[in-house]
Amino acid sequence: MRIKRYVVNQLPEAMPMIRKDLGANALILDTKKINTGGFLGLFKKQKLEVIAALDPVKMEQDHKEKVAAALKQEKALRAQDSRKDSVKGQSDNPDIVNEIKSIKQFLFEMMETEQLPESLKQLNNLLEEQNLTKSIRSNLLAVMAEKMKEKPGLSTEAILTIARQELLHRLKSLPVTSLDPKAKMVCFVGPTGVGKTTTIAKIAAEYLLNQQKKVGLITSDTYRIAAVEQLRTYAKILGIPLEVIHSTEELKKAVSKLEECDVILMDTAGRNYQQKKYIHDLEQLLNEQDAIQVNLVISLTAKYEDMRDVAKNFQPVGVDQLIFTKRDETKSYGSILNLIDEFDMPLSYITNGQNVPDDITVATPELIVDLILGEDGHDRSSESIT
Template identity: 40%
Template sequence: MKQEATQAIVSVKKETTSAISEEISVLKEMIEQMSSGYQANEYPAGIDELSKELGGHGVTDAIRYRLMKKLMEQFVLTDEQPSSMSKNETWREQLKELLLNELQPYPIKAISFDKQVLQLVGPTGVGKTTTIAKLAAEATLKKQLKVALITTDTYRIAAVEQLKTYAKILELPLEVAYTVDDLQKAKEKFKEYDLIMIDSAGRNFTDKAYVEELSKVIDFQAEATTCLVLSLTSKYEDMKKIIEQFSLVQMEQVIFTKLDETASLGALLNIPLEKKLGIAYISNGQNVPDDLFTPTASFIVEQVLRGSKHD
C-alpha cells in the first residue's frame, strides 16, 4: 500500500515537473520574442493570419511563436519577395518552406519492416487492431512478406474475435497470448516468419511490471519496432499525457488515425516538433486495407496551411 502511494506521488511529481518545464519553454519563447523587438500583435496582418490559421488547427503557442519569429527575421524584415506574388501569398509559401525544414529531422516515412516484430500500442479505441489488419495486408500483399499475428489483448472476447476475422480473411496465422509466457511460445512458433505483428490492449504498456517482463521476451531495441497509435480526434493535451503514459516503451514514430473525422490537424505538427516523434502512417477511414497511407512532410504542411479558399 505504502509503495503504491509512493509510486503515485512520484508519478504525480513527474507529471507536474514536465508540465512546469513545458510552461517554462513557452514563457522562454515569449520572452525571446519580446526581446527581439516585436510582439504578436505587431505582426503584419498577413503574418498574424497565418499564425491564427495554425492556431485554428491547434498548433501550440510555442511552435507558432517560434515560426512567426523566424518568418519575420528571415523574410518579412528583409522584405524578400518575388514581384509576381502578393505579400501574403509569399509569406504563406515561405512559412511552408520553414515548416518543411523544421520537420526534416523527424522520420515521416513508412515502417521499413526490417525488424521481425512490429507492435502497435496506444489507448483504447484509437484503431490499433484495424491498423494492424491494414499493415498486415500491406506487408503480405504488397511486400510479399510472411506475416504472423499475435494478440495480447485478451481483456475483451470481441478483441480476439476482431483480429481472428482479419487473420482469416488475410489467411494469416494468429496466436492469442494470455501471458508473457504464451507470447514467448508464440514468438518461438513464428520464428521463421518475416514479420510478427503484435496487437495489444491499451493498458498493457502503461504497466511497468508488464513492460519489464515483456522486455525479457522481446528485445525492444534490437528486434522490435513499436509505434504509438493516436487518434487525430483527441486533444493534443490528452495526446501528451498518452505519450507520457507510454514512455516505458521506446518509439520513434506514431501512427495517426481518424483523419476523416476531424479538420483540426495541429497534432501533425505538434507531435514531431514538440514530442520529437516521426509519423509512419495516417489512417483515414475504416476500410481495410485501403484507408491507410504514408504522409510526406509536404502533405502535412499543405494540410495545416491550406488557407481559407479550400475550407
C-alpha cells in the same frame, strides 16, 4: 505622439503597464539595459528600459520592422543558446535563458493582443486554428518576419508559400519514416479506441499483398472478446496465422510458432494508460523480445494535452515510432507537428478511415504540411504505403 518610459526587470512586466497607459495599439520603440540606484556608483542594479508610444497617424511599417527585429533577435538568441548548449558549462547561462524567455513572452503578448502585422496575423490565426503550440508559431513567425523585411509587400499567397517551405524544412529535420524493414516483430500500443487493430490489419495487408511477405499476427488484447474476434476475422480473410497470448511465456511460444514469418505484428490491449501497473506489465512483456519495434498509436481527435500524457506515460515501454489515426474525423492537424517536435519520435503512418487496406498513408513531410495549411488538394487514401 504619446511616448512613455518604463523601467522594469524583464520585458513581460512592462506589457500590462503599456496596455493600461497607451492601449492595445501601442508600439514598443526601444528596449535597452540600464543601471539604476546605488550609492556613489556602487551597488547599482541592472534594469530594462522600455520606450513605448501611441501614434494614431504613424504607418504600420515601423511596427512591422519592430516586430521583425524582435522576432529576429529571438531566433538569434535561440541559435546562440543552442551553440552554447554543446559546450560544457555554458548551457545553464541564466542571462541567455532569461533573455530568450523574455523575448518569447514578448512575441506571445503580441500574438494575444493582435499587435502583429496584418499578414502575419492571418498566418498566425491559421496556425492557431490548427492548434500549433505558441513556441512553434513564434519560431515560424520569426522566419516569416525576416522574409517580409527582405521583400516588403508580399501577398498572402506568397506568405503561405514561404510558410509551407519553412514547415517542410522543419519537418525534414524531424524523424518521419515508415516501419523498419529489418524489424522481425512490430508491436502496436496505445489507449483504448484509437484503432490499433484496424491499423494492424491495414499494415498486414500491405506486407502480404504488395510486398509478398509472410505475415503472422499476435494479440494480447484478451480483455475484449470483440478485439480478438476482429483480428481473427482479418487473419482468416488474409489467410495468415494468429496467436492469442496471455503471458510473457506464451508470447515466447507464439513467436517460436511464427518463426517462419518475415514479420510478426502484435496487437495489445487498449487499457487505461494512466494506470502504472498496465504500463509496467506491458513493459515487462515487450522487454523479453529482441528486434522488436514499438509503435504508439494515437487518435488525431484527442486533445493535445491528452496526447502529451499518452506519449509521456508510454515512454517506459520504449516507443520507437508514432502512428496517427482518425484523420478523417478531425480538421485539426497541428498536434502532429507538436508531438513529433516535442518528443522527437519518428512518425510512420497516418490513417484516415475504416477501409482495409486502403485508408492508410505514409506520413511524409509534404502530407503533414498539406494538412496543416489546408492545401490537401487530392484524395490521399489511394496512395501506397510503401
